Amino acid sequence: MPEPCGRTFDEALLSGYVDRALVQRDEQRVRVHLEHCATCRAVVEDLRAVREATMTSTFETPRDDEWSETPRTESSRLLIGLGWPLATAWAVLLIGYALWGIWQETDNLVERLLLLGGATGFGLLFFGVLLDRLKAAKTDRYREVHK
Numbered sequence: 427m428p429e430p431c432g433r434t435f436d437e438a439l440l441s442g443y444v445d446r447a448l449v450q451r452d453e454q455r456v457r458v459h460l461e462h463c464a465t466c467r468a469v470v471e472d473l474r475a476v477r478e479a480t481m482t483s484t485f486e487t488p489r490d491d492e493w494s495e496t497p498r499t500e501s502s503r504l505l506i507g508l509g510w511p512l513a514t515a516w517a518v519l520l521i522g523y524a525l526w527g528i529w530q531e532t533d534n535l536v537e538r539l540l541l542l543g544g545a546t547g548f549g550l551l552f553f554g555v556l557l558d559r560l561k562a563a564k565t566d567r568y569r570e571v572h573k
């Protein structure tokens with residue numbers, strides 16, 4: 427038999443207490459009860475364990491901004507490692523070539539300034555992405571070591 431609890435509130439409040447979603451008055455009511463009710467403390471511990479398990483699995487879900495799937499093997503990691511710089515270099519050359527073509531066709535100063543501004547912006551973006559990739563690669567290696 428569970429010991430007599432004397433709880434005067436619904437079990438939903440315990441769940442709300444774990445989620446810190448209660449108004450101050452309810453929160454206090456639950457806290458005071460928990461101080462001398464081992465049964466409800468156990469319930470709260472259980473709820474917390476479930477919440478933590480849920481949060482942990484959410485945390486381990488790959489984030490949307492991780493472009494590539496996690497490489498499964500050393501060779502796929504190598505191919506992806508080579509593929510990204512090649513694909514990026516190709517995109518840079520293509521856009522650079524297109525911009526150069528427009529540059530040759532115009533002698534309008536404003537248009538040239540616009541081109542230069544666009545090229546600079548693209549270059550900055552490119553290097554930002556490159557830094558991110560390098561950092562991600564380092565993190566991957568770090569994860570690998572600790573597996």
Ligand SMILES: [Zn+2]
Pocket residue numbers: 431432433459463464465466467
């Ligand atoms: Zn209780």
